[in-house]
Amino acid sequence: MTKMSDVAALAGVSTATVSRVLRNPETVTETTKQKVLEAIEELNYQPNMLARHFRRSQTNTILVVVPNIINTVFAEIVGGIEEEASKNGYRVLLRNSNNQIDREYGSIEHMKQRQVDGMIMLSPRLDEEILQDISEKYPIVLATAHLDETKIPVVSIDNVSSSKKATEHLIRLGHRRIAHITGQLDSMISRYRFKGYREAMKENGIDYDTQLIREGEFTFESGYEQMMNLLDQKFPPTALFAASDEMAMGAINAAKSRGVNVPEDLAVVGFDNIRFSSVFDPPLTTIAQPKFGMGEKAMELLMKKFNGEPVEQTEHILPDELIIRDSCGARLKEKLIRT
Amino acid sequence: MTKMSDVAALAGVSTATVSRVLRNPETVTETTKQKVLEAIEELNYQPNMLARHFRRSQTNTILVVVPNIINTVFAEIVGGIEEEASKNGYRVLLRNSNNQIDREYGSIEHMKQRQVDGMIMLSPRLDEEILQDISEKYPIVLATAHLDETKIPVVSIDNVSSSKKATEHLIRLGHRRIAHITGQLDSMISRYRFKGYREAMKENGIDYDTQLIREGEFTFESGYEQMMNLLDQKFPPTALFAASDEMAMGAINAAKSRGVNVPEDLAVVGFDNIRFSSVFDPPLTTIAQPKFGMGEKAMELLMKKFNGEPVEQTEHILPDELIIRDSCGARLKEKLIRT
DNA sequence: ACACTGTTTGTAATCGATTACATTGAAATG
DNA sequence: CATTTCAATGTAATCGATTACAAACAGTGT
Structure with a gap:
């Protein structure tokens, strides 16, 4: 050498x-x-980069902590982060937390040891206070998260208003018995999506039936299972708002297996607009998150922190969009009206 | 500090x-x-890890170069790599190559600069000779690749025999006009899968119609498009072997849009067994690759190289499996026979 | 008591780039 | 021409852990 x-x-x-x-x-x-x-x-x-990094005690590397890279939502966000990072000459270290808090801790230790210049956490499980403490000393940005009062930059969509929008869409189509399958309720995101649902119902003067609320785990399987439960009820729902597309797909398959037609007998709206939603049968009506863009934005904010530029707002809400496809029945209805 | x-x-x-x-x-x-x-x-x-890394000129970090992390197949492999790496105290640096050769080059420079201890490349585009050169000086492992004669450890499934198995499955179900939608033919994998198809046809005495071979790009869209072409032909196929599940899904949707029923009018077999294949309508018959396991295995081999242990064989073929679901019609047939 | 062996600990060089501070030299000014 | 100023370059310390080598020490056998 x-x-x-x-x-x-x-x-x-x-x-x-x-x-x-x-x-x-x-x-x-x-x-x-x-x-x-x-x-x-x-x-x-x-x-010799190692010598340089040592001397400057700077690594040009950031750490991205993901609950699970296999989840397409996170994979896309990571894609956005990586893209923006490499534009700026930064490298991306990936860490799967598997939703385990101790792994999140470990990642923070990693940063404290200055092995990385900063970090981005997706859907953190860690307490708000702990994150707050860390953020005072180290550059950290969160994505797909929401903190109540804090100085940590967060990139997210507005989960409440988007869920409200999704639910209202179903209400506008004439539904009243609208079920909701949530994600794990210990996750903020699930609670916010649930909140949006409740707000929509309330504002439209509908007392929602608690029997129609089921807690899932963001997976097909849980969507399937919870839908089976819903269909077993005496007065099953005529519509479903699922907190993720995966659960929506599971639910639709459950309905199909019972001979319940979607959207005719059951209108469904999902959340995330994953790559497969448009290919599913029926194509899913869903809330689109700008996943790649969220990754880019998160990295942008981290770069600002690195450069000592002030990050004006702490919460960066990116626009979401209700994408209407077939699973909600809106298109079908239009067609019927026209003919 | x-x-x-x-x-x-x-x-x-x-x-x-x-x-x-x-x-x-x-x-x-x-x-x-x-x-x-x-x-x-x-x-x-x-x-101070930076000091340690510098002094020992070792980073405890490996680089994983992925064509595209958004692709679920690669995301799962990366998941396996990360799992195994963190067991061994190694960190994983992620790099999207976007299938650009110059980015792959860049990643190699990265390793030459000793910024990482070794690397794993998924579906590399780089020339065999170049990779061979690098492998003589640096620890490198390839996955989902195949090299003819080389000393580089490769983790893969047997793409030829598995494709043959998939095609034979269709033949056994009575099909003769079997179409094949390939991936990009500049990729080895696509060519091997195509080869498996040809072997199956030949060994069963079927002269395949070149009109039934279409080149796709491993995406839904290309699967859809190529299937449309196939359906437009004078003698459309009765079965399809697609080189990826995504393309199989696209093709099935194309068929549906034309009122062609799957599997009744068109039997379909895919490849990869991605997470969504079992949820698709109809659930896909497909070749399952042990994606997570391939990642783990690749990291294991890299660890061996680090420890100076000899890597006996260069090519590590993991078992694949034909998963029979509904899209090929085998189950339907069974049912008909029974009743 | 002495030499010898082996274990434990210390001293100081080392890795290679960066940078505070010192030096040189050339241009500018009176 | 002497002096000042400033830009360009050089010298050497520095970052913090590791490790070759040296030294100290304890234990063994004669």
């Missing part, structure tokens, strides 16, 4: 000058710069 | 001893070890 002193020797300058050519070219005359550049070329020199 | 010399001072020993307690505890007497450990505890000392 050629090192800086080799370059310096060949170019007939000191290592300080070589270093300057590399990092502050404007402080060096054109002629010496050329000499050094030629020597670098000649020797095929590559700076 | 407390450093090693602080600990040494408090414990009344030299830094060398502190370092030994941390890395070679067996060379230190029990009593001094205790003193040092107490001092570490007292000061809440954490070794």
Whole structure:
């Protein structure tokens, strides 16, 4: 491995000058710069990054903590982060937390040891206070999260209003017995989506039946199971708002297995607009989160923190969108009206 | 930040001893070890990893280069890699190549600069010779790849025999006009899957119609489009083997849109067994790759390289499995026979 | 008591880039 | 021409852990 002193020797300058050519070219005359550049070329020199990182105690690496990379929602967000990071010369270290709090802790230790310059946590489980403490000393950004009163930058969509929008869409289609399958209720996101549902119902003067609320786990299987429960009830729902597309798909399959037609007998709206929602039969009506964009935005905010720029607002709400496909019956209705 | 010399001072020993307690505890007497450990505890000392990495020129980090993390197949493999890596105290740096060769090059530069201890490439695009060169100097493992004659460890399934198995399944169900939608044919994997198809046809005495071979891009959209083409032909196929589940789904949707029933009018077999295949309507018959396991295996092999253990075989073929669901019509047939 | 062996600990060099501070030299000014 | 100023470059310390080598020490056998 050629090192800086080799370059310096060949170019007939000191290592300080070589270093300057590399990092502050404007402080060096054109002629010496050329000499050094030629020597670098000649020797095929590559700076030892480990030495640089050590000396500057900076790694140009960020840590992304994901509950589970296998989940397509997180994978897309990570895609956005990686894209934006590599634009800025940063590298992305990936860590699956598997929703375990101690793994999240471990990741924070990692940052405390300065092994990374900052971190982005997706759907953190850690207490708000703990996160707050860390954020005072280290650059951290959260995504798909919501904290009540805090200075930590958060990138998210408005889960309450979007869920409200989804539920209202079903109400507008004439439904009153609207079921809701939530995600794990120990997660903020699930509670916010549930809240949006309640608000929509209330504002439209509908007393919702608590029997129609079921807690799932954001998976197909849980959606399937909970829908089976709902269909077993004396007065089954005529519509469903599921807190994730996966659960919506599971629920629809449960309905199909019972001969219940979607959307004719059961209108369904999901959440996330995952890649497969448009291909599913029937294509899902759902709330689209700008997943890739959220990743990019999170990384942007982290870059601001790195550069010492102020991050004006702490909460960055990106726009969501209700995507109407077939599972809610709106298109079917339109067609019927037209004919 | 407390450093090693602080600990040494408090414990009344030299830094060398502190370092030994941390890395070679067996060379230190029990009593001094205790003193040092107490001092570490007292000061809440954490070794500076950047200094350690620099000094040892080792990073405990590996690089994983993925064509696209958004693709669920790769996401699952990365999940397996991450799992196994963190068991071994290694960290995973993620890089999306977006199938661009120059990005793959860049990642190799990264390793040459010793910023990572080794790398795993998924579905590399780079030339075999280049990879071979690199492998002689740096620890590298490939996954979902196949190289003809090389010393680079590769983790994969047998794409030829599995595709043959998939095609034979369709033949056994009585089909002769079996179409095949390939992936991009500049990718080895696509060519191997195509080869498996040809072998199955040939061995069963069927001259396949080149009109029934269409090149897709591993996406829904391409599957949809190519199926439309197939359906437009004078003698459309009665069965389809698609080189990926995504394309199979696209194709099935194309068929549905034309009123062609799957599996009654068109039997379909896919490839990959992605998470959504079982939920699709109809559930896909497909070849299951042990995705998570492939990731784990790849990391295991890399660990062997790190430890200087010999990697006996270069090609590690993991078992695949034909998962029979509804899209191929086998179940339907059984049912008909029984009744 | 002495030499010898082996274990434990300490001293100080080392990894390679960065940078505070010192030096050189050339241009500018009176 | 002497002096000041400033830009360009060099010298050497520095970051913190690791480790080759040296030293100290305890135990063993004669």
